[in-house]
Amino acid sequence: MIRIIDNTLTGFDGLLPSKDDLYLFCKLLVIIGVDMIELSVAAYEKMKELPEEGNYVLRIEFVDEMIKYPGFSRYTCHHEANQEKIICEVQMNDVREIVKLRALSNCKELRITGLDDLMCASYDKTMKEIKRALPNSKINFCPENTYKCASALAVQWLLNYGNDVTTSFAGWKNNGATEEVIMALRLAVRHKPNRDLTVLPVLKELFEKITGTRISNKKPVIGKNIFKVEAGIHADGINKNPATYEAYEPGCVGGRSEIVIGKHSGIKAVKLKMEELDLVIPEDRIVEKILNLVKEVCMEKGTSLKDEEFERLTVEVISHERN
Amino acid sequence: MKEIKYIVDTTLRDGEQSPGIALRTKDKVKIAKLLDEIGVYEVEAGVPCISPAEADGISEIIENTQNAKISVWSRMNINDVKYSIGCKPHILHIGTPVSYIQIYSKLKKNKAWVQKNILECVDIAKSSGVDVTVGLEDASRSDIGFILSLIKELKKAGVNIIRLADTVGILTPNRTKEIVETIKVHSDVEIEMHVHNDLGMAVANSIVGAKAGAAYVDCTLFGIGERTGNCNFYDFVHASESIFHFAMNKKQIKNVEEKSYQQLKGAM
Numbered sequence: 001m002i003r004i005i006d007n008t009l010t011g012f013d014g015l016l017p018s019k020d021d022l023y024l025f026c027k028l029l030v031i032i033g034v035d036m037i038e039l040s041v042a043a044y045e046k047m048k049e050l051p052e053e054g055n056y057v058l059r060i061e062f063v064d065e066m067i068k069y070p071g072f073s074r075y076t077c078h079h080e081a082n083q084e085k086i087i088c089e090v091q092m093n094d095v096r097e098i099v100k101l102r103a104l105s106n107c108k109e110l111r112i113t114g115l116d117d118l119m120c121a122s123y124d125k126t127m128k129e130i131k132r133a134l135p136n137s138k139i140n141f142c143p144e145n146t147y148k149c150a151s152a153l154a155v156q157w158l159l160n161y162g163n164d165v166t167t168s169f170a171g172w173k174n175n176g177a178t179e180e181v182i183m184a185l186r187l188a189v190r191h192k193p194n195r196d197l198t199v200l201p202v203l204k205e206l207f208e209k210i211t212g213t214r215i216s217n218k219k220p221v222i223g224k225n226i227f228k229v230e231a232g233i234h235a236d237g238i239n240k241n242p243a244t245y246e247a248y249e250p251g252c253v254g255g256r257s258e259i260v261i262g263k264h265s266g267i268k269a270v271k272l273k274m275e276e277l278d279l280v281i282p283e284d285r286i287v288e289k290i291l292n293l294v295k296e297v298c299m300e301k302g303t304s305l306k307d308e309e310f311e312r313l314t315v316e317v318i319s320h321e322r323n
Numbered sequence: 324m325k326e327i328k329y330i331v332d333t334t335l336r337d338g339e340q341s342p343g344i345a346l347r348t349k350d351k352v353k354i355a356k357l358l359d360e361i362g363v364y365e366v367e368a369g370v371p372c373i374s375p376a377e378a379d380g381i382s383e384i385i386e387n388t389q390n391a392k393i394s395v396w397s398r399m400n401i402n403d404v405k406y407s408i409g410c411k412p413h414i415l416h417i418g419t420p421v422s423y424i425q426i427y428s429k430l431k432k433n434k435a436w437v438q439k440n441i442l443e444c445v446d447i448a449k450s451s452g453v454d455v456t457v458g459l460e461d462a463s464r465s466d467i468g469f470i471l472s473l474i475k476e477l478k479k480a481g482v483n484i485i486r487l488a489d490t491v492g493i494l495t496p497n498r499t500k501e502i503v504e505t506i507k508v509h510s511d512v513e514i515e516m517h518v519h520n521d522l523g524m525a526v527a528n529s530i531v532g533a534k535a536g537a538a539y540v541d542c543t544l545f546g547i548g549e550r551t552g553n554c555n556f557y558d559f560v561h562a563s564e565s566i567f568h569f570a571m572n573k574k575q576i577k578n579v580e581e582k583s584y585q586q587l588k589g590a591m
Contacts, residue, residue: 119496119527120534120566147562148555152527156496171523180523187493187522218341218591220492220523220551227550230342233398234549241428244461245549247491247521260342264373295374298345303589 002158002191005140006178007038008168008207010059017210022047025210028203029169030054033182033195038076038166044069057087074109082106087140089113095121101133109138111166113175116146118153127161142166142175150176155184169207170215170222179221179253187248198254227255230304232266235259239272262304263295270294277311282318290317325568328533329364330556331515331541334587335384336367336396337553338543341590348380350586352387354544357579359388362570364539365414366391371407372398381410394456397444399437404444408451415448415455416486417441421470422461425490434469438476445480458486458517463494467505474510484513484539489528492521492551496531503535515539518554520546525554530563544580547590 006029009022017025026037030053038057039047050056055073060066063081076087087109092098095118104110118126130139139162143153154165154176171177179200185191204215204222217225227250229235237244238257250256259265261273267284270291274281281287293313298304305313335351346354355366366388371378385393394414397407407415419441420426426437441457448455457477459470474485487502494502503514516532516539518525529540546555557576560569 117562117565119530120563123496147526148558149524149527149530149562151522152496152524155522155524159495160497177523184495184522184524188495216591218520218546218550218552220521223551225342226521228342229549231340231549234340237425237429241424244424244429245491247493262342263345263377264340264370292374295345295376299347299376302345302347302350302586304342304345 001163002185003035003140003164004033004178004181005036005038005057005164005166006034006168007057007059007142007166007175008172008178009043010038010040011168011173012210013040013042015210015212017043017046019046019048021206021210023051025203025206026051026054026056028199028206029178031196031199032179032203033192033197034178036073041065041069076111080104080107082108084108087111095126098126098129098133101130105134105137107134107137109140110134111140111142113142113166114144115141115153116144116149118143119147119149123153123156124160127157131161138164140164140166145171145174145176150174151180151184154181155188158185159188169203170219172207172211177220183221183248183253197252201254221253228258228260230260230262230269231264232269235269235272236266239268260304261294261307261310263298265291265294267291273307273310274314277307279311279314282321286318286321289321290314293317325566326533327538328563328567328569329539330560330569330571331365331367331394331539332358332363332543332556333367333517333541333553334358334543334547334556334583336369337517337541337549338547338587338590339369340549341547341552343589343591344547344587346586348376348383351380352383354579354583354586355384355388355391355393357582359391361575361579363391364570365394367394367396367416367541368412370396371410372403378406378410381412385411385413396458399441399444401440401444401447404447408448408453411453413454415453416458417444417448417455418458418460418488419473420460421473422464422490423466424464425461438473441473442476442480445477445482449481455482456484456486456515457482458488460488461490462487462502463489463498464491467502471506471509474506474512478510478512482512484515486515486517486539486541487532487537489518492519492525494518494528495522495524496527499528499531500535503532503537507536513538515541516554517541519549520551520553520555523551525552526558526562529554529559533563533567544576544583545587545591547587
């Protein structure tokens with residue numbers, strides 16, 4: 001069974017989230033399908049108690065801290081330990097280091113962090129070797145993202161070799177992005193199709209509030225502009241059948257398709273936008289004039305048009321035609 | 324020795340399709356020149372059929388670049404192909420829907436129609452002396468049997484490079500490898516990877532595709548493009564320079580990004 005551990009909450013220590021923010025963050029992670037939530041001691045101490053929903057992992061410095069903080073499903077620790085509930089973490093910066101894994105075969109659960117460059121190496125062969133080196137251990141893979149391949153590596157591990165990964169929301173901890181891995185699994189193997197991803201915009205907003213950062217408009221799954229479409233051929237295709245140009249229905253992640261009028265728009269996109277704005281669609285000759293003017297204005301401005309700009313331009317062309 | 328891979332930069336075509344920017348001719352010429360200077364193999368300069376101004380702009384790009392091949396994008400439509408040839412590009416790229424959803428739902432046609440049409444389009448372009456590459460749109464959701472039979476016909480018609488387009492960005496590394504390897508087993512056609520970043524895997528899939536035999540990789544500056552964007556040029560070279568040889572280095576790409584940031588920032 002696939003297990004996704006999200007370790008975003010080990011990366012908020014230098015920030016000042018409130019107890020309520022942390023609490024809500026955990027609840028939302030559970031809703032989107034995270035199996036285990038990993039916290040730092042500082043985050044746990046701020047929360048005081050954990051939400052009833054979900055399984056929790058505490059990141060500790062030394063194994064004996066387990067006694068001080070009882071009640072967690074698992075504990076992650078850098079130190080090697082052959083103990084129940086401990087996930088021993090090992091950093092590997094190079095594929096050649098995997099030979100060292102045999103020395104850790106006594107660990108019941110092991111997290112391998114790093115291996116950023118695995119995509120350039122023979123990743124499938126290496127993943128098999130990792131499994132072979134640790135036949136009796138549960139291996140959690142936490143690929144890092146220096147080369148922008150972490151989500152792909154995490155998914156590859158889950159689909160073909162292992163069943164346990166660590167990721168973080170939006171890849172905050174320089175590892176795979178939780179939401180990307182969840183969506184990829186949903187599309188590839190229908191993993192947890194009933195989990196509610198419509199809360200992702202709320203989770204994103206909360207994340208931005210806590211971290212004081214802004215998620216890129218183009219960020220996969222959660223970016224603000226990822227369902228905006230301008231090219232005529234795409235706008236037309238999406239109107240006929242959204243699946244032609246969308247990997248998944250935007251509504252399932254709390255988004256919606258939006259036609260933007262600009263330099264690349266076509267007649268059909270212009271008509272669709274007019275319909276959306278409740279404008280009367282004139283004869284094709286005039287729509288073409290509107291489209292030509294749209295292109296001219298956009299080239300001049302160097303950007304697409306906002307809806308109100310398009311509406312103003314349309315009204316002007318139509319009234320000019322009437323006079 | 325590292326394998327040589329060629330960068331096809333589509334910032335001025337797929338990148339510009341990102342809502343939020345509308346490049347003027349002078350912007351496009353400037354960016355194309357920068358890409359040409361650092362050794363980009365092919366600059367996909369735009370879609371002539373958008374407007375006469377766009378077509379004129381592409382002609383200006385051709386005049387102002389030296390080494391890069393300048394390509395234009397056209398729909399699989401005879402009139403569009405004829406119009407696009409008018410710009411005198413080095414390469415005409417014809418986008419050809421190959422998945423059932425694109426063929427039956429968007430085009431409302433069938434596979435036989437697609438095959439007949441693309442071969443007609445290729446013939447028209449070829450007889451005008453223009454080199455042609457064909458983009459297999461939505462290849463990642465297509466029947467591999469249809470792709471292979473189409474490639475066979477395209478090869479007979481003189482097409483030597485096909486673009487494997489992950490139009491909706493759903494490929495995973497293993498699936499990418501499987502498709503590229505299957506094509507390579509059945510044909511000696513050259514492959515160009517064109518992936519989107521919908522699942523955050525554009526760089527990984529481009530690397531895997533190139534390792535499996537694709538000689539050309541489509542990228543954009545800052546990774547701009549439809550929805551979540553295309554394969555980020557800098558990130559791709561950064562991630563794979565240890566195994567591939569490129570005409571340019573990371574510093575040069577950063578320099579181009581810095582110089583074109585003002586023109587492209589609206590797409591980010």
